[in-house]
Amino acid sequence: MSTELLRRLVEAAQTSSNDAVKILEQLSPDDINLSGVPAHLVPEDAVGYVPVLKSEAISIGLFVLPPKGCIPLHDHPNMTVLTKVLQGSIEVTSFDFVDRISGLARPFFQGTLKTNAIDILTPREGNVHELATADGAIFIDVIFPPYNSERPCTYYEWIAPDDYNTPGVLKTVDTDFYTILLPYSGPLL
Numbered sequence: 001m002s003t004e005l006l007r008r009l010v011e012a013a014q015t016s017s018n019d020a021v022k023i024l025e026q027l028s029p030d031d032i033n034l035s036g037v038p039a040h041l042v043p044e045d046a047v048g049y050v051p052v053l054k055s056e057a058i059s060i061g062l063f064v065l066p067p068k069g070c071i072p073l074h075d076h077p078n079m080t081v082l083t084k085v086l087q088g089s090i091e092v093t094s095f096d097f098v099d100r101i102s103g104l105a106r107p108f109f110q111g112t113l114k115t116n117a118i119d120i121l122t123p124r125e126g127n128v129h130e131l132a133t134a135d136g137a138i139f140i141d142v143i144f145p146p147y148n149s150e151r152p153c154t155y156y157e158w159i160a161p162d163d164y165n166t167p168g169v170l171k172t173v174d175t176d177f178y179t180i181l182l183p184y185s186g187p188l189l
């Protein structure tokens with residue numbers, strides 16, 4: 001990503017998700033020096049994270065999933081997340097809360113995002129998701145606003161309903177999932 005493209009992406013994300021998506025569509029692996037990411041350092045039971053940029057309004061980073069890697073089911077309270085797959089493919093399973101307090105929820109999406117595919121998660125649609133890969137994958141997340149103490153990340157287990165027409169439950173769980181930080185060697189703002 002040129003510094004200019006990064007600046008335009010940050011600006012667009014403050015005003016219009018659609019504009020930010022258009023800029024993400026232009027983003028290529030070379031723009032963020034993807035070949036400089038030491039993906040081989042990610043343990044097989046972890047996920048790598050490459051921080052690109054973080055402010056109070058937005059965070060941008062790369063997630064590096066090893067073969068059979070998975071980011072378990074988690075939420076993004078009152079947040080929007082744009083995801084673009086830069087390498088490999090990911091299996092996405094997402095849910096919408098019907099009632100966040102009780103955990104009642106419905107399936108929203110289940111499918112494969114291949115290289116260059118872009119996914120949009122909003123406060124209301126697909127806000128709880130799991131991301132997994134068979135052969136390894138790298139994707140970029142543009143998150144606005146970012147997690148903070150008022151918007152913590154919670155992990156869930158999906159309890160499917162007996163009857164598909166009724167909501168299931170997203171039950172909060174502890175997880176031993178962890179990320180390791182990897183260095184970013186692309187352009188900065």
Ligand SMILES: [Fe+2]
Pocket residue numbers: 074075076081129
């Ligand atoms: Fe997420």
